[in-house]
Amino acid sequence: MGPNLLVNMDEVAAVILFGIGFTTLLLHRNMIKKIIGLNIMDTAVYLFLAAMGYVDGRMAPIVENGVTDVEAYINPIPSGLVLTGIVVSVSVTALMLALTIRLYRKYHSLDLDEILIRIQKEEQR
Amino acid sequence: MSAAENFPCFSIVLCMAAGILSTPMKGKQAKWVTLSVVTLVSLLSAGTLLHVLSTGSSFVYTMGKYPAPWGNEIRAGVLEALLATVFSLVMLFSLMGGMDHLFRNIDERKINLYFILADLLLSSLLAIIYTNDLFTGYVFVEINTIAACGMIMIRGSGRSLLAAARYMVMSLIGSGLFLIGLAMLYDITGHLLMENAHEAMERLVQADAYSVPLLVIISFITVGLAIKSGLYPFHSWMPDAYGHSTISSSSILSSLVSKSYIILLIKIFYRVIGFENIVDSKIVNVLFVFGLVGMVMGSVSAIMAKDVYKMIAYSSIAQIGYVYMGIGLGTEAGMVAAIFHILTHAITKSLLFLSAKGLIDASGRKRAFAALQGSAFRNPLAGAAFLTGSLSMVGIPMLAGFISKLLFAMAALGAGPGKVLVTLVVLAVSTILNAVYFLHTVVRMYTPVGAPEGCRGIHLHPSAGTACALLCLILLNFVMGLMSQPVTDLIQFGIGMFA
Numbered sequence: 238m239g240p241n242l243l244v245n246m247d248e249v250a251a252v253i254l255f256g257i258g259f260t261t262l263l264l265h266r267n268m269i270k271k272i273i274g275l276n277i278m279d280t281a282v283y284l285f286l287a288a289m290g291y292v293d294g295r296m297a298p299i300v301e302n303g304v305t306d307v308e309a310y311i312n313p314i315p316s317g318l319v320l321t322g323i324v325v326s327v328s329v330t331a332l333m334l335a336l337t338i339r340l341y342r343k344y345h346s347l348d349l350d351e352i353l354i355r356i357q358k359e360e361q362r
Numbered sequence: 363m364s365a366a367e368n369f370p371c372f373s374i375v376l377c378m379a380a381g382i383l384s385t386p387m388k389g390k391q392a393k394w395v396t397l398s399v400v401t402l403v404s405l406l407s408a409g410t411l412l413h414v415l416s417t418g419s420s421f422v423y424t425m426g427k428y429p430a431p432w433g434n435e436i437r438a439g440v441l442e443a444l445l446a447t448v449f450s451l452v453m454l455f456s457l458m459g460g461m462d463h464l465f466r467n468i469d470e471r472k473i474n475l476y477f478i479l480a481d482l483l484l485s486s487l488l489a490i491i492y493t494n495d496l497f498t499g500y501v502f503v504e505i506n507t508i509a510a511c512g513m514i515m516i517r518g519s520g521r522s523l524l525a526a527a528r529y530m531v532m533s534l535i536g537s538g539l540f541l542i543g544l545a546m547l548y549d550i551t552g553h554l555l556m557e558n559a560h561e562a563m564e565r566l567v568q569a570d571a572y573s574v575p576l577l578v579i580i581s582f583i584t585v586g587l588a589i590k591s592g593l594y595p596f597h598s599w600m601p602d603a604y605g606h607s608t609i610s611s612s613s614i615l616s617s618l619v620s621k622s623y624i625i626l627l628i629k630i631f632y633r634v635i636g637f638e639n640i641v642d643s644k645i646v647n648v649l650f651v652f653g654l655v656g657m658v659m660g661s662v663s664a665i666m667a668k669d670v671y672k673m674i675a676y677s678s679i680a681q682i683g684y685v686y687m688g689i690g691l692g693t694e695a696g697m698v699a700a701i702f703h704i705l706t707h708a709i710t711k712s713l714l715f716l717s718a719k720g721l722i723d724a725s726g727r728k729r730a731f732a733a734l735q736g737s738a739f740r741n742p743l744a745g746a747a748f749l750t751g752s753l754s755m756v757g758i759p760m761l762a763g764f765i766s767k768l769l770f771a772m773a774a775l776g777a778g779p780g781k782v783l784v785t786l787v788v789l790a791v792s793t794i795l796n797a798v799y800f801l802h803t804v805v806r807m808y809t810p811v812g813a814p815e816g817c818r819g820i821h822l823h824p825s826a827g828t829a830c831a832l833l834c835l836i837l838l839n840f841v842m843g844l845m846s847q848p849v850t851d852l853i854q855f856g857i858g859m860f861a
Binding site: 255258259262263268271275278279281282285286289314315318321322325328329332333336337339340343344349352353356359 | 497500501504507508511512515520521523524526527528530531534535538539541542545546548549554
């Protein structure tokens with residue numbers, strides 16, 4: 238197990254980062270920290286994909302100097318997936334930030350539990 | 363290639379185009395565009411269903427010019443076409459039934475945005491149903507989440523914003539797990555198209571390679587999609603999201619959005635990993651246990667709920683539990699029962715939400731149970747619709763809910779020895795609990811005395827659209843209940859096509 242961990246260092250780092258992001262998103266009450274957690278989690282997946290797609294000593298899959306040999310380049314699909322994933326996570330982050338702004342304008346707090354308490358108070362009045 | 367093979371792609375693109383066209387329009391125009399597109403999509407889906415039935419085999423539609431294993435594909439079989447037809451019909455009825463509420467609840471300048479979201483939601487639902495590519499599945503899962511979140515928050519009240527935030531957080535946790543599961547799956551199979559990935563998977567299983575990563579992948583994907591569909595311990599966002607959004611959203615979210623993730627999960631189970639491998643991995647037992655707990659706990663929470671929307675929302679948790687219990691049985695009969703229940707729940711839950719809105723409107727817009735006293739006399743059609751929906755959920759013969767309970771019970775008899783007794787007992791307990799809260803509400807609605815002040819003598823006639831939607835959904839419930847054999851045959855045929 239030990240040597241495997243060392244060889245796949247990037248993937249190990251990605252999974253640890255994923256765990257950090259995941260727990261932050263799940264457990265923090267603060268909306269901004271949740272969004273940071275979300276981004277760490279998504280980026281960890283992209284690191285995982287990029288690390289898996291990289292082959293030592295090969296080039297990015299853009300034809301250069303007329304070299305068309307397959308062996309010269311890395312697999313382009315993981316990079317494509319990372320790009321698509323980035324687009325998705327940007328839009329999700331934007332939506333979350335918009336929600337946070339609307340909640341903050343209304344209740345002057347970023348803390349979800351605090352917001353709930355204020356909503357309940359407002360309803361009782 | 364027959365013209366009907368273009369229909370799945372057309373319906374997805376049509377919905378997206380309708381969303382784009384609605385952007386500069388006023389609310390009323392956007393409404394007509396959306397309603398006509400959704401109607402057209404139901405017709406196209408029905409056409410696809412007829413085509414697939416007449417040829418007797420599924421077809422693959424290549425998107426773009428690259429063939430498999432590089433390109434992107436749409437695949438339509440009997441099950442996909444059936445689901446697309448029912449989903450687009452339920453979408454149409456939910457929009458029609460909640461239309462007056464929609465125009466009352468939402469700022470006039472924002473109404474066209476609601477229809478854009480509805481179009482986007484339908485296109486992503488269809489794409490999830492039809493796609494043959496795992497990563498496309500992920501992208502549309504996210505689009506689905508974004509559209510659903512927009513539909514919750516568009517009402518703009520504090521409660522609905524908070525509900526949307528909670529919904530988003532839980533959904534994103536689910537999609538994060540799903541995404542890393544997909545990334546790992548791609549790493550060990552090297553393919554994103556379902557067929558090619560399945561072939562690679564079979565080779566891996568035969569060689570007994572990567573068994574630990576495979577287990578991790580199966581758990582990540584299953585847990586991720588289970589969180590997104592609101593399986594029991596991850597249900598906390600559901601009551602608020604359904605209880606505080608405008609009624610069409612509640613109806614669409616509970617009957618379609620949470621189901622689409624289950625359908626994607628079933629597709630991955632059958633078409634990528636292989637159902638035998640899933641059963642061997644024992645993950646179905648986990649789903650089985652959580653499904654059973656959900657069936658009971660959802661119903662218990664529904665009994666304790668304070669207003670009728672919350673009650674229906676908690677009942678959804680119990681029904682999602684039923685679906686996962688059916689999947690968890692690990693047999694084909696269980697899967698047929700689960701898919702039948704997805705359809706049943708889609709048509710019944712939208713009926714319940716829409717009729718509950720009618721009853722609340724007839725009670726001075728108060729949601730507490732006390733205000734609903736005698737409301738069925740003030741709004742007879744909504745009363746009848748709520749009665750039908752309740753009886754169907756409880757499982758009275760002639761209605762769709764009875765058939766799904768029957769299918770679950772029969773599937774349980776064919777499952778492994780440890781599961782028979784426990785399924786039957788929990789099914790019985792859950793049915794009794796369902797009866798407690800639904801019939802309690804029905805009796806209250808039909809109690810003529812003690813209408814609250816200001817509601818006496820009201821006689822509400824629902825608008826034509828609402829009436830039409832309610833009648834169609836009641837009819838669908840009876841059709842599914844009385845002519846269940848063709849539907850179960852279709853589902854069985856469709857699952858056979860999956861492999």
